[in-house]
Amino acid sequence: MSVLTKNVILEELQKGKDGSGLIITPLKISQIGKSSVDLHLGNEFIVFRKVSLPCMDIADAGDISKNVHKYQEKVRISDVDKFVLHPSQLVLGATKEYIALPDNISAIICGRSTWGRTGLIIATATQIEPLFKGCVTLELVNEGEIPLVLYPFLCVAQLILYRTEGKLSTKDKSRYQFQTGPEFPKFEKERAYLKLRRGKTCKR
Amino acid sequence: MTPSDLTRVYYQIENEIESYRNELNKLSVPNYPSETCRELIIDLFEKLKGYEETLSKIMEDANDQDEKIVEQSLQKLITKIHIPLVREDTKFLNWLYKAQTKNVPWSFVHCVERLFQQIVPNQKLLIYCENQYNYGICWSKSETIAPYPYYVLSFPRLHKTNVLWHAVVGHEIFHPRCSEFINRHNQNVLTNITGEVTKNYEKFATTGASENSFTKKRDRIDSMTNVTHTAWCRATEELLSDMACVEIFGPAAILAMKAFSACSPKNDRPDPDNHFYPSWQYRFEIVWDNFIEDKLCKLDHVYSEIKNNDIVRCFKEDMLEIKCLVEKKEGEDLVKKHPLAKIAYQEVQNLILDAVDFVKDNTQDVLKWHDEKTLSQIPKLVGRLENGIPPNESVAEINEQEGIYNTHPAAIPAILISGWMYETYWQEKFNADEADERVMTYKTLSRLILKACEDIETIKKSQQCQS
Numbered sequence: 092m093s094v095l096t097k098n099v100i101l102e103e104l105q106k107g108k109d110g111s112g113l114i115i116t117p118l119k120i121s122q123i124g125k126s127s128v129d130l131h132l133g134n135e136f137i138v139f140r141k142v143s144l145p146c147m148d149i150a151d152a153g154d155i156s157k158n159v160h161k162y163q164e165k166v167r168i169s170d171v172d173k174f175v176l177h178p179s180q181l182v183l184g185a186t187k188e189y190i191a192l193p194d195n196i197s198a199i200i201c202g203r204s205t206w207g208r209t210g211l212i213i214a215t216a217t218q219i220e221p222l223f224k225g226c227v228t229l230e231l232v233n234e235g236e237i238p239l240v241l242y243p244f245l246c247v248a249q250l251i252l253y254r255t256e257g258k259l260s261t262k263d264k265s266r267y268q269f270q271t272g273p274e275f276p277k278f279e280k281e282r283a284y285l286k287l288r289r290g291k292t293c294k295r
Numbered sequence: 296m297t298p299s300d301l302t303r304v305y306y307q308i309e310n311e312i313e314s315y316r317n318e319l320n321k322l323s324v325p326n327y328p329s330e331t332c333r334e335l336i337i338d339l340f341e342k343l344k345g346y347e348e349t350l351s352k353i354m355e356d357a358n359d360q361d362e363k364i365v366e367q368s369l370q371k372l373i374t375k376i377h378i379p380l381v382r383e384d385t386k387f388l389n390w391l392y393k394a395q396t397k398n399v400p401w402s403f404v405h406c407v408e409r410l411f412q413q414i415v416p417n418q419k420l421l422i423y424c425e426n427q428y429n430y431g432i433c434w435s436k437s438e439t440i441a442p443y444p445y446y447v448l449s450f451p452r453l454h455k456t457n458v459l460w461h462a463v464v465g466h467e468i469f470h471p472r473c474s475e476f477i478n479r480h481n482q483n484v485l486t487n488i489t490g491e492v493t494k495n496y497e498k499f500a501t502t503g504a505s506e507n508s509f510t511k512k513r514d515r516i517d518s519m520t521n522v523t524h525t526a527w528c529r530a531t532e533e534l535l536s537d538m539a540c541v542e543i544f545g546p547a548a549i550l551a552m553k554a555f556s557a558c559s560p561k562n563d564r565p566d567p568d569n570h571f572y573p574s575w576q577y578r579f580e581i582v583w584d585n586f587i588e589d590k591l592c593k594l595d596h597v598y599s600e601i602k603n604n605d606i607v608r609c610f611k612e613d614m615l616e617i618k619c620l621v622e623k624k625e626g627e628d629l630v631k632k633h634p635l636a637k638i639a640y641q642e643v644q645n646l647i648l649d650a651v652d653f654v655k656d657n658t659q660d661v662l663k664w665h666d667e668k669t670l671s672q673i674p675k676l677v678g679r680l681e682n683g684i685p686p687n688e689s690v691a692e693i694n695e696q697e698g699i700y701n702t703h704p705a706a707i708p709a710i711l712i713s714g715w716m717y718e719t720y721w722q723e724k725f726n727a728d729e730a731d732e733r734v735m736t737y738k739t740l741s742r743l744i745l746k747a748c749e750d751i752e753t754i755k756k757s758q759q760c761q762s
Contacts, residue, residue, distance in 0.1 A: 097698070098695045098696075099695075101693055101694070101695035101698065101700065102695045104690075104693055104700070105693040105695060108690045108693065109602075109675070109678045109679075109682075110675075110678045110679040110680075110681065110682035110684045111678075111682050114679075114682075114684050116684065116685065116687060116688060116750065117687065117688060117702075117750050117753050117754045117757070118700060118702075119700070119757060119761075120698060120699065120700040123698075123700075165397070166326070166397075167326060167328075167396045167397065167401060168326050168396075169326060169327065169328065169329070169396070172326060187753070189684065189685055189746060189750075191682065191683065191684055224682075224683045224684070226746075268683070269683055269735060269739045269742065269743065271685070271742050271743065271745070271746040
């Protein structure tokens with residue numbers, strides 16, 4: 092695994108210019124660091140409606156998916172508005188940048204130490220697989236003790252790109268393709284697993 | 296009329312003002328996609344202050360037992376505060392509620408506001424979604440609440456994110472400009488219509504003894520002239536707006552109009568029942584003949600640059616279909632079927648070249664579909680869409696040695712045309728049972744285009760900051 096440096100990132104962006112390779116858009120040259128790309132917070136958030144969600148049980152994931160608006164709300168704030176993240180609160184956000192990875196590049200998204208020091212965690216599922224296309228959903232948690240004010244366009248994350256080895260099938264696609272903001276969770280794989288487990292239990 | 300009646304109305308109006316203020320306070324909390332709504336809320340608070348001052352003044356003046364003064368004061372309360380507040384100002388509460396970010400295609404709002412500013416400068420536009428299957432714009436002097444009127448543009452709620460259709464907003468935002476053209480030609484047209492109606496009166500008049508009297512005949516001619524004149528105004532306004540829309544968005548406008556009208560009859564003849572509204576068929580004929588046909592060859596270079604030949608083929612087929620439709624000239628024949636429509640639409644035809652010039656003059660500041668800058672972006676944007684990337688920018692130069700990364704934000708007509716090009720291809724793929732996961736869904740396509748509309752504002756702002 093080799094991390095891509097600034098020159099190589101630009102080379103890959105040049106190759107992907109027509110839309111078929113590495114894309115990070117919109118992008119300014121100043122966002123590209125020595126071996127990473129700064130990413131900004133977008134304008135959309137998903138917040139949980141605690142009063143109508145008793146608990147999150149993937150066994151009921153079918154109901155949750157169908158009634159997702161009952162449990163979660165999409166909030167969009169304008170460029171000048173604030174979003175206050177309270178201690179221990181989890182909200183979903185997304186990067187402003189839309190990212191497309193070719194089949195030989197994978198990425199890791201990580202927080203910036205400046206924000207880490209305030210207690211802001213930006214992502215727990217940090218791996219982005221090759222062929223991913225979309226804005227990256229950020230799981231924003233305030234682990235500190237005081238409320239944090241977030242604004243769109245804050246530079247909260249970094250993308251570290253690295254080359255992968257071996258061939259990938261084009262069918263190996265993420266279930267969160269083409270998202271342009273934070274996405275409600277999908278539990279298909281987990282439900283399939285649960286079905287399998289239940290099947291086994293019955294056989295016993 | 297007693298002083299107690301006045302007091303009762305005073306308390307009622309005071310309560311109405313208070314309730315209105317409460318509603319405005321509630322509407323101050325949610326997010327709006329642009330500053331226009333916040334500015335409107337401030338203007339409405341100012342207006343309430345004005346009402347309160349008027350209320351105090353009227354009540355001070357009415358501090359009298361004289362019945363006449365009490366009566367006059369009551370009338371003032373009703374006409375100066377109650378009626379404008381409950382009839383006009385409450386409309387804004389409804390519009391503001393429906394203009395909240397969550398209720399509108401927020402990514403597209405800035406683009407529409409920018410376009411509106413170029414066509415109707417120094418005015419404000421409020422954008423909201425209405426629970427009806429139509430786009431619309433309204434304004435009136437009575438709705439003036441600031442030194443300027445607020446124009447109010449509505450999108451069909453169920454098609455909020457159906458961004459390809461939104462090319463038709465080009466039609467709506469040109470409506471406010473049409474009165475200038477109509478006023479310019481009004482007198483001549485009215486004279487011509489009166490002459491034609493009088494000349495053909497015998498043909499139109501139904502037989503009947505009472506009709507023969509001179510007064511009756513004159514009244515009938517006046518009435519028919521009014522109807523015909525209204526028909527001319529209506530047709531002219533609609534067609535001018537169509538022309539402006541097509542002048543700006545070109546094929547994207549035509550395809551959006553076609554898609555929007557797919558559930559309506561194309562060949563409704565203009566008659567009194569539909570207020571002599573031009574048929575879709577006639578509208579297509581007018582815009583195609585005057586704004587598309589001679590410029591379509593400009594797309595040849597675009598076609599040659601697009602890598603996927605299937606996309607070009609599908610798009611060309613769709614354009615050819617429209618060409619065949621308009622060549623039948625059924626719309627032109629339809630307007631001749633009603634005698635008054637025939638006269639009104641003849642006047643429209645007589646002024647068509649003036650109308651074309653008027654539209655071109657009034658869209659000079661707008662980046663149009665046939666401008667070189669727009670056309671050069673289309674192939675790259677189609678390529679992006681094909682790869683599932685928002686068509687938001689065309690990358691001009693990347694130089695890894697010198698660390699250069701230059702891009703141009705995409706033009707809205709280029710985004711919409713590339714979107715429609717991909718849509719025609721998408722239609723074929725889906726209809727041919729070839730749909731597989733490589734072809735994105737229509738929802739995804741709309742989402743990518745909306746993201747592009749949002750991004751171009753970001754790119755423009757960031758480039759402005761840099762410069």
